[in-house]
Amino acid sequence: MIDPNRTLLGKWSSPLNRVRVYQTAEGLDVETHEHFEVANTRVFYEDVQLVTIHREYGTLYLTLTGLFSFGFLLLFGYMATLGEAGVVAGAVIFIMMGLPFTVAFLTRAFWGVDVVTVFGRRSKATLRFKFRKRHAREVYGKICALVRAAQRVAFAPPAEASPAESLAPPIPDSVLLPPPEQ
């Protein structure tokens, strides 16, 4: 059922779902894991109308991680005023609970996420890349090339079509042709 020759182009996890995008011979397969269910959708290369790339930072993500790290920082600041034991306890709490948010906030604020989106006629696929910016670019180029190739093959004009020159009307005698060069 699953194409054994497909290659993983990208994967992304969010609290809501996990998405994997595969490259197959005829299109991109999007596998979305959600609530212990897997949904498969496909974007055929022949159907692709638009491929985009952009960098986003995610306002909600930055706000939430920023608020959490700031909250734990405040807690640390408050505990630090309670004496030496407070400093230690506050630091432990911050490292255990606040630091992951701070790291998440800073990495997102510095690097952002590169998003490649493929819009077909009937379906779309989204690929996100956290650190591998060059790879995101490559994937963007690769998808464009695959789409171009597939659409050229699928919609190439039939071979028996007559060449354009023969369709041009003959030059009337009244037209003065430039004298042939000597």
Add this chain to the structure above:
Amino acid sequence: MAIALAYAGPQCPRCGIVLTADHLRNGIITCPICVRPFEATVFTPPERPRVAVAETHVVAGPVEANACANHARNAAVTSCARCGLFICSLCEMNVGTGSYCPSCFDRVRAEGTLAPVATRYRDWASIARLTAIVGLLFYIFWPFVGGLALFFAVKGMRQRKEQGRSRIGMAIVMLIAIGEIVGGIVIYGFMVWAFTRGIK
């Protein structure tokens, strides 16, 4: 299902607004709605010849219903099992194992693979993983959660095999599950032993 629902062609990748043809061009595009930039490559695939169906058969549907992708005036009755496209009862090609849109039906038939192309299935592997790992916390119930995890893992293993994917993860889950069963039995044995000693 929700994935293919609202889709209506090329959108702004940043805010999701549907882009009209005059906004589609190669290079940097600034979204007319959210005014944020993105880089784009535009393709213009010619329309694939559609299956000829009479446009006049209007199928009445609820006012808010989604329209058929091929017949704007018809209410969609289902979505294609392969591409998720909304289709009305005229377009629907039901092959018993699922409904396909005309173009997917042609493809599936051409490939000679009219086997069910499942778009949604239960992922037993992740259920098994969760059962085994969360089960570790409840050592009182280990033999039961272990048995349950093992049951799911067997299903997950079979699924992974059918899909031709790695089964190492499921093997580890099975080991954890067996560990839980054995560990749980040892704990029960110890409890019984301690209890009988206490009586004497």
